[in-house]
Amino acid sequence: MKSSKPIAGRYLGYREADRAAPYARFFNPELAPLAPHVCAALDRGGVPDILLPDIDQATTNLFGGEAVLEDGFVLTSDGGMRVSVRSAMPSVTPAMVDWWFGWHGDAASKYKLWHPQAHVHVGWRETPPAGASGRVLYVGQTSIVDEYIGSDLIRGAIRFVPPATLGFTDKSLDDDQQATIICAQIGLGDAPIDIGYLAHHVRAVPGGSEMRSRFWMGGRHVAGRNLIGGMAAVVAKRVLSVTESDARALLVHCAQEMPHLASFLPELFGEFKDAE
Amino acid sequence: MKSSKPIAGRYLGYREADRAAPYARFFNPELAPLAPHVCAALDRGGVPDILLPDIDQATTNLFGGEAVLEDGFVLTSDGGMRVSVRSAMPSVTPAMVDWWFGWHGDAASKYKLWHPQAHVHVGWRETPPAGASGRVLYVGQTSIVDEYIGSDLIRGAIRFVPPATLGFTDKSLDDDQQATIICAQIGLGDAPIDIGYLAHHVRAVPGGSEMRSRFWMGGRHVAGRNLIGGMAAVVAKRVLSVTESDARALLVHCAQEMPHLASFLPELFGEFKDAE
Numbered sequence: 001m002k003s004s005k006p007i008a009g010r011y012l013g014y015r016e017a018d019r020a021a022p023y024a025r026f027f028n029p030e031l032a033p034l035a036p037h038v039c040a041a042l043d044r045g046g047v048p049d050i051l052l053p054d055i056d057q058a059t060t061n062l063f064g065g066e067a068v069l070e071d072g073f074v075l076t077s078d079g080g081m082r083v084s085v086r087s088a089m090p091s092v093t094p095a096m097v098d099w100w101f102g103w104h105g106d107a108a109s110k111y112k113l114w115h116p117q118a119h120v121h122v123g124w125r126e127t128p129p130a131g132a133s134g135r136v137l138y139v140g141q142t143s144i145v146d147e148y149i150g151s152d153l154i155r156g157a158i159r160f161v162p163p164a165t166l167g168f169t170d171k172s173l174d175d176d177q178q179a180t181i182i183c184a185q186i187g188l189g190d191a192p193i194d195i196g197y198l199a200h201h202v203r204a205v206p207g208g209s210e211m212r213s214r215f216w217m218g219g220r221h222v223a224g225r226n227l228i229g230g231m232a233a234v235v236a237k238r239v240l241s242v243t244e245s246d247a248r249a250l251l252v253h254c255a256q257e258m259p260h261l262a263s264f265l266p267e268l269f270g271e272f273k274d275a276e
Numbered sequence: 277m278k279s280s281k282p283i284a285g286r287y288l289g290y291r292e293a294d295r296a297a298p299y300a301r302f303f304n305p306e307l308a309p310l311a312p313h314v315c316a317a318l319d320r321g322g323v324p325d326i327l328l329p330d331i332d333q334a335t336t337n338l339f340g341g342e343a344v345l346e347d348g349f350v351l352t353s354d355g356g357m358r359v360s361v362r363s364a365m366p367s368v369t370p371a372m373v374d375w376w377f378g379w380h381g382d383a384a385s386k387y388k389l390w391h392p393q394a395h396v397h398v399g400w401r402e403t404p405p406a407g408a409s410g411r412v413l414y415v416g417q418t419s420i421v422d423e424y425i426g427s428d429l430i431r432g433a434i435r436f437v438p439p440a441t442l443g444f445t446d447k448s449l450d451d452d453q454q455a456t457i458i459c460a461q462i463g464l465g466d467a468p469i470d471i472g473y474l475a476h477h478v479r480a481v482p483g484g485s486e487m488r489s490r491f492w493m494g495g496r497h498v499a500g501r502n503l504i505g506g507m508a509a510v511v512a513k514r515v516l517s518v519t520e521s522d523a524r525a526l527l528v529h530c531a532q533e534m535p536h537l538a539s540f541l542p543e544l545f546g547e548f549k550d551a552e
């Protein structure tokens with residue numbers, strides 16, 4: 001992964017202007033320690049690729065009857081990586097997470113709540129439509145994010161797609177009180193190049209929810225979004241070869257931001273779920 | 277970082293001759309496990325560079341009012357690294373640490389007490405003057421050390437400088453009962469090339485002291501100490517590009533030697549503080 005330079009006026013953390021936001025009290029600069037199962041995955045290091053299957057087997061991996069490896073990373077032979085991580089989300093419902101993905105995307109000061117030590121900026125590529133109760137319908141929309149993954153500042157384009165696009169048609173997803181799955185294609189923010197996919201499956205468990213995250217990045221998932229992008233992707237496939245540091249950093253990032261989100265989401269949702 | 281070959285007569289650990297030293301009973305070959313906050317920093321991996329600011333913001337980082345990241349590492353875009361680590365030092369006073377930095381530098385068997393699994397040799401480049409009560413005035417002096425950092429045997433030149441040289445003029449440093457800061461420029465032992473800086477801030481806390489260590493190494497901090505060194509530095513900037521392994525190894529080394537020092541320093545100080 002390549003680092004971008006920070007843009008003037010974009011910065012990490014809250015400043016005076018951010019503190020005026022009505023939700024500012026939910027900004028907590030401190031992250032909880034990584035969960036023991038995450039540290040175990042980091043200590044274990046890379047796993048056999050078949051334990052973290054590629055996206056074409058994502059349905060079986062997430063919704064099959066077999067126990068699967070829930071936390072880990074692997075560098076794939078085509079220069080890409082796959083990362084899986086679980087996050088406990090006590091007191092959170094799947095519906096709250098769905099609401100969050102629509103709500104946070106129009107203001108950096110909202111986005112920063114999620115990861116106070118990595119999130120720099122967010123904006124929708126095009127203003128999304130509003131649904132019932134003013135909810136933002138994020139599926140089909142693209143969120144442009146500036147965030148640190150480890151030490152690298154990345155400008156990413158997160159294009160949220162319908163779960164069925166990735167083959168997720170599990171019946172449990174029909175009722176968003178019991179489960180939801182957030183799916184996106186991840187691209188570069190500054191070039192018409194896609195670099196991978198993510199899925200966050202959230203299901204109700206006793207006491208709250210559990211999120212199971214999957215990332216399929218780089219390698220064969222690098223593709224151009226148009227003719228110029230296609231030509232650039234040929235180059236990008238060589239340049240964007242990921243390293244173990246990238247895989248570890250992505251795992252850590254997700255394992256930090258999702259429990260952090262869970263720490264304030266129930267209260268934030270209670271207060272802002274009907275607000276614009 | 278490049279490895280040096282061990283020199284004949286220089287070795288790791290204590291041998292028969294070392295055991296005759298009057299302080300030999302303080303040699304403990306076992307290190308305590310790394311502190312949980314150190315393991316957390318290693319698991320987390322590299323962080324955004326602005327969370328571990330460069331040396332020109334060291335004063336704000338160490339003495340500012342804001343909470344800062346106390347344990348972590350980052351590889352900088354110029355090929356260098358920054359490392360921060362905290363060490364609990366129960367029963368230690370800042371004055372004891374100051375005494376240690378003067379006392380240990382004239383004998384390998386003293387230096388080895390500090391890190392029994394990494395310290396090989398030490399000697400002053402020029403014999404330092406003695407102060408009151410036979411104390412060695414180490415500021416302004418250069419300690420030539422052979423030590424392993426991770427798997428690499430390094431010959432370093434630690435040139436202790438007045439704290440004001442690095443901009444540290446905090447009032448709390450005036451009274452060495454409450455705080456001290458050890459500052460040094462780090463160079464290669466065998467070539468007139470400087471490679472970075474360190475600062476160890478030690479402040480009294482309930483039950484003892486806390487050390488906050490900062491290292492700014494490589495990249496823009498590589499410089500020649502004379503004309504030949506200047507020419508060599510141009511080459512060194514390319515050759516000495518640091519890796520994540522270097523950053524992790526430096527963090528671990530400091531996180532081992534400082535708590536180990538704390539484990540025997542109060543008793544050693546009590547017995548030898550007035551000895552030559």
